[in-house]
Amino acid sequence: MHPTDALPPAEFDLRLVRYFTVVAEQRHFGRAAALLHVTQPSLSRQIRTLEQRVGARLLDRDRQGTRLTPAGAAFLPHARQLLAVAATAAAEARAAAAPSRVTVGHTRGLIITPAVQRLRHHRPEAEVHTVHLELSEVRAALFGHRVDAVVARLPFATDGLRITVLYEEPRVLLVAGDHRLAGRESVALDDIAAEPMPRLPHAEWDSYWRLDPRPDGTPAPDGPLIGHLEDSFELIASGQAVAIVPAGLRADSTRPDLTSIPLHGFAPCQVVLATRAGETAPLVAAFREAAQALLKGAGHPRSDRAAPADRPH
Template sequence: MPRRPGLPRAKALLRLAAQAAAQTRAAARPSRIAIGCIANMDLAPAVRELRRHHPDADVRTLTLAWNEARAALLDHRVDAAVTRLPLRTDRLHATVLYDEPRVLLVPRGHRLAGRRSVTLDDIADEPLPRLPDPDWNAFWRIDPRPDGSPAPDGPLIELLEDKLELIAAGQAVAIVSAGLRADGLRPGLTTVPLRGVEPGHVVLATRAGDDDPLMTAFRTYAQTHLGSNVDGEA
């Protein structure tokens, strides 16, 4: 059957019309973004900027558990997550926002409390709580140590509250981020700067390939307005 000369052009016009309709529907939908954040982080400066520049957007913030960011992103419970490394980044995109020193968290009556700083040699025999995530264990327990020796084992814990209870009871010490202010975690705890170890990293994680304009804007504000103001002391 001979092809009608106007048919390809008609099909092209129909495709363009369908694309325009889809773009119109997308533009009519309200913009939404859910931003997750693990405890003891202040998102307010970046979120304020996002709301100021996008007043019609629906911007929600959620608190996540220390190990929840990846699952929350892949389950679409949040669209962005501010969290600490280590983090499995396959299927994700992570932007480092700033570094935080690592410090030693101890009870105020501990033999090392009040020191100007400590090293790994000072805690060679101090038990540290274990975590169910092997990557977090390796980084936050510094296990193995630079000389290849294992970090002393403490109890296995999953919740931050359980870790704080162990430390307050004098059963363990912990290596934590300086961003976790001891005085805001639990009375009776303090931190001591830990020398000779690399810092931790705070990142903004998103799903790979997510180029939503609201997401792009929040990434810019997070990089500009979130930063490390910690000094490693309680």
């Protein structure tokens, strides 16, 4: 075979390149043909065509099987690279092509409808899905690609995530309607120093929502162990405990036997958008933009004096 007989590399057929790599790995035309679901004579013809296009003999066959020629050994790693690059190119093209899809998670008491509607309006070809998550599910849902973005309240572990602060939400004290503090305009920590608060199973949540330990280092009075903040409603209504909850939970609007009281001297909680660090999907970026513009909390608009924090973790 004369080198001038070779066609330029642009004429390569990736199917032929794949056939060659399978034969090279199996070192046997019969086994390779079975894997490729082609007949052995057809495979032999395809390999000869590739050799003509390369301009060199790539494989030798004898009684022991098939072996690479020096030219074949030199060609094999490049053949594998060609196939890998082609697969990556196809995957990236599919990801960029319409229709595209994004799934947004949200935790209890947080409204994401305005941002979702804007995304659907501006990207009508996209599939935009929403799903409710418990706070304990946020990380697993993101890293398991069940969702692409989550609107949730801190605190939760943020390593490996990009966190965009959307707005701050006051924390309030939730008490029974006949509690001694019901009707107060606001309460301070001293007012509830001896009040038992339900314990949460996650140490970070428990510390944050019960203020445990207190600023002076003393432990918060223990209440019953619960799974979620919402599980405390019956305990509170029966007078067994009080609880610090986010104002957006609006428990007193669905439970007439409960009332919420503003807390004085308590830092608000932060409502954030969490995505995987390094996420570059255009739909995720578009939802982030919509969320920053529109999600500001019911009755608690975000200040326009400073842009919300946006940080990788």
